[in-house]
Amino acid sequence: MPLQITKAMKITYLFTLIHLFSVQCSPSPSPSPPHFVGKHSLNNTTPQQYFEVTHPLPTDDITPSCSVSLLNHSFANTYGSPPVTVNYTPPKSKCKWSVAVLEFQAECKGEQYDRIAGVWLDGVELLRTSTAQPTEAGIFWKVRKDVSRYSSVISQSNVKLTVMLENIVNKDFTGVYDVNISLHFYSASSVRVPLSIVSGIHTSSSSRKLVSVKNNEIGGKVNVDRVLKALYPYDKPADSVVPISGTNGVNEGFWFKIDDEHDVQTTKVKIASKTYKAVLELYVSFHGNDEFWYMNPSDAYVETNHLSTGRAHGAYREVLVTIDGELVGAVVPFPVIFTGGINPLFWEPVVSIGAFNLPSYDIDLTPFLGRLLDNKDHKIGIQIADGISFWLVDANLHLWVDHSNVKAQTVSSKVPAMEIERKNEFVLLDGEFEIEGERESEVTSWVSSSAGNLTTKYKEKIKFKNKLKFKDQGTKKELDQTYKRKIKIKTTNEMGQVVENLEVKIKYPLDINTETRPGLDRGTTVMTTQVELERSERVSGGTDWMSLSHKLNCTGMMVVKGSSVLSGLAENHQNYNYKDGLGCYTRKVDVVNGVVVGDDPSSICS
Numbered sequence: 303m304p305l306q307i308t309k310a311m312k313i314t315y316l317f318t319l320i321h322l323f324s325v326q327c328s329p330s331p332s333p334s335p336p337h338f339v340g341k342h343s344l345n346n347t348t349p350q351q352y353f354e355v356t357h358p359l360p361t362d363d364i365t366p367s368c369s370v371s372l373l374n375h376s377f378a379n380t381y382g383s384p385p386v387t388v389n390y391t392p393p394k395s396k397c398k399w400s401v402a403v404l405e406f407q408a409e410c411k412g413e414q415y416d417r418i419a420g421v422w423l424d425g426v427e428l429l430r431t432s433t434a435q436p437t438e439a440g441i442f443w444k445v446r447k448d449v450s451r452y453s454s455v456i457s458q459s460n461v462k463l464t465v466m467l468e469n470i471v472n473k474d475f476t477g478v479y480d481v482n483i484s485l486h487f488y489s490a491s492s493v494r495v496p497l498s499i500v501s502g503i504h505t506s507s508s509s510r511k512l513v514s515v516k517n518n519e520i521g522g523k524v525n526v527d528r529v530l531k532a533l534y535p536y537d538k539p540a541d542s543v544v545p546i547s548g549t550n551g552v553n554e555g556f557w558f559k560i561d562d563e564h565d566v567q568t569t570k571v572k573i574a575s576k577t578y579k580a581v582l583e584l585y586v587s588f589h590g591n592d593e594f595w596y597m598n599p600s601d602a603y604v605e606t607n608h609l610s611t612g613r614a615h616g617a618y619r620e621v622l623v624t625i626d627g628e629l630v631g632a633v634v635p636f637p638v639i640f641t642g643g644i645n646p647l648f649w650e651p652v653v654s655i656g657a658f659n660l661p662s663y664d665i666d667l668t669p670f671l672g673r674l675l676d677n678k679d680h681k682i683g684i685q686i687a688d689g690i691s692f693w694l695v696d697a698n699l700h701l702w703v704d705h706s707n708v709k710a711q712t713v714s715s716k717v718p719a720m721e722i723e724r725k726n727e728f729v730l731l732d733g734e735f736e737i738e739g740e741r742e743s744e745v746t747s748w749v750s751s752s753a754g755n756l757t758t759k760y761k762e763k764i765k766f767k768n769k770l771k772f773k774d775q776g777t778k779k780e781l782d783q784t785y786k787r788k789i790k791i792k793t794t795n796e797m798g799q800v801v802e803n804l805e806v807k808i809k810y811p812l813d814i815n816t817e818t819r820p821g822l823d824r825g826t827t828v829m830t831t832q833v834e835l836e837r838s839e840r841v842s843g844g845t846d847w848m849s850l851s852h853k854l855n856c857t858g859m860m861v862v863k864g865s866s867v868l869s870g871l872a873e874n875h876q877n878y879n880y881k882d883g884l885g886c887y888t889r890k891v892d893v894v895n896g897v898v899v900g901d902d903p904s905s906i907c908s
């Protein structure tokens with residue numbers, strides 16, 4: 303019953319540990335980890351709207367050319383059941399579209415844990431999302447995601463839409479998740495793009511007017527998905543998208559469930575010989591003993607202290623991608639914290655970065671096309687370095703196909719394993735764990751297609767640092783983690799002229815501090831909690847650039863008894879800052895004890 307374990311253990315391994323610390327004095331610890339439901343910050347009588355702070359979509363205020371309602375479903379006691387599958391019909395031919403937006407609406411009432419959900423079309427993942435924990439009065443929220451990059455799948459007939467959301471409903475956990483999913487279609491000419499999400503044109507930063515995107519104005523290069531999806535400025539959606547996913551999707555959902563570091567999940571693919579570009583998009587979420595992997599101490603710590611928690615194996619994780627067993631790329635995923643995480647009061651009604659729309663991660667496989675264009679099967683593999691149970695991972699292989707013949711070669715390639723140094727020092731329950739990792743990759747390749755013979759030099763540098771301290775008999779925990787990824791891509795044509803020069807910088811710093819002490823009342827514990835997290839991504843290429851910094855700072859405390867939050871205080875402050883050559887979007891949101899006390903969106907550049 304893996305999911306039950308996850309959800310039960312969910313509330314941070316801290317609680318598991320608190321429990322276990324008490325083991326030292328009490329010989330009969332409760333084997334069941336504490337559940338965390340109970341008090342919410344607000345005692346509303348009307349349903350409240352939850353949200354994730356993010357960028358508005360250019361289509362938000364536009365009437366779609368047409369809309370398709372895909373699913374209305376109540377996810378009640380769905381644990382262990384197959385996902386919901388419905389037939390999908392694309393919009394009628396008279397509905398002209400080039401931009402598609404998936405809308406996921408949910409509502410829930412009662413008591414319930416946060417759950418993870420996936421939405422797939424023909425096995426291609428469109429959305430990974432998690433749910434918020436409901437209140438007695440009810441909560442509701444909406445996720446709008448641009449899914450134009452999956453246009454080739456969305457325009458297909460006779461395919462199935464699959465939605466997985468495992469939930470448990472019983473006398474204690476009453477919340478049923480009511481979910482409605484629809485797709486909205488927009489014609490490119492109707493989409494007014496407030497920011498520089500148009501690739502292929504060079505615009506001066508002084509022209510901050512709204513750009514109306516018309517195919518003829520910019521040579522058909524519209525890329526609405528560029529905002530927040532900015533690893534590469536793809537000129538257009540892929541010609542086909544191949545799922546790298548579980549084969550038993552109709553019964554278990556299309557994600558692979560990965561339970562340990564030796565578990566390598568592979569999918570055989572044979573790609574069209576005229577493919578000139580290939581990008582693997584990874585979808586990732588971590589659960590169970592790895593939900594808070596970044597705070598997991600070493601195995602030795604857990605063993606020496608005779609703790610019965612499974613939350614260990616150190617605090618480095620990476621999703622590794624292989625072709626025929628050889629490493630071609632890797633990412634340390636952004637630490638998305640679900641609404642039951644660290645302190646559930648933080649996430650009412652504003653959830654953590656990415657909780658409603660988990661980021662996906664692009665790995666460019668174009669440099670390896672030379673190996674893939676031989677009309678033979680190749681195995682794309684996914685595994686989790688140092689992973690323990692469990693991860694839900696799959697990928698979409700986006701392929702762009704030429705009309706004429708394509709030749710490609712990987713001239714030289716170096717994608718080494720992460721070089722890792724570890725320091726584990728502890729005495730009883732106090733200790734210091736440090737992990738530092740580094741990788742430098744370099745791949746040179748050429749692809750000869752109708753666009754010419756283009757040589758690309760790809761360079762990537764990854765730095766990972768995790769410092770975890772346990773003090774005062776393990777009751778005080780301090781995490782300081784940084785992850786930095788820097789990519790340089792330089793493409794030249796036959797004449798040696800630079801046709802693209804791109805630089806990407808990604809940074810995900812995370813600090814967590816928690817402290818527990820006995821409460822005033824018998825059996826209660828008081829916890830103070832703090833989280834600081836940032837998602838920072840910058841892309842620059844020639845005169846085109848964009849930068850995003852989304853910061854979160856949450857502080858609070860709570861009184862906990864066994865499994866329930868009895869009372870608490872929580873603040874959640876977020877700063878969203880997007881800028882590019884055409885304009886800016888900033889939003890500052892402040893929440894105190896469940897009340898949004900400030901919410902200032904602005905598109906004025908300072």
Ligand SMILES: *[C@@H]1O[C@H](CO)[C@@H](O)[C@H](O)[C@H]1NC(C)=O
Nearest residue numbers: 341342343344345346347869
């Ligand atoms: C919540 O509201 C109900 C009804 O107004 C009241 O009976 C209850 O005591 C309130 N609870 C808290 C924690 O304020």
Ligand SMILES: *[C@@H]1O[C@H](CO)[C@@H](O)[C@H](O)[C@H]1NC(C)=O
Nearest residue numbers: 370371372373374388482483
């Ligand atoms: C979902 O409900 C709406 C509103 O009642 C309805 O218009 C729509 O057709 C329903 N969609 C499906 C797929 O049943």
Ligand SMILES: *[C@@H]1O[C@H](CO)[C@@H](O)[C@H](O)[C@H]1NC(C)=O
Nearest residue numbers: 374407408409442480481482
């Ligand atoms: C979903 O659609 C139904 C109508 O079919 C409507 O009653 C319900 O409020 C909708 N739920 C959400 C979360 O939008």
Ligand SMILES: *[C@@H]1O[C@H](CO)[C@@H](O)[C@H](O)[C@H]1NC(C)=O
Nearest residue numbers: 709748749750755756757796
């Ligand atoms: C493409 O360019 C590379 C580097 O100049 C060269 O080695 C290769 O032979 C060329 N390929 C074709 C098909 O012309």
Ligand SMILES: *[C@@H]1O[C@H](CO)[C@@H](O)[C@H](O)[C@H]1NC(C)=O
Nearest residue numbers: 833834854855856857873875
């Ligand atoms: C986060 O909030 C706390 C408490 O309000 C404050 O002391 C701290 O300086 C803040 N951190 C940042 C990075 O703003």
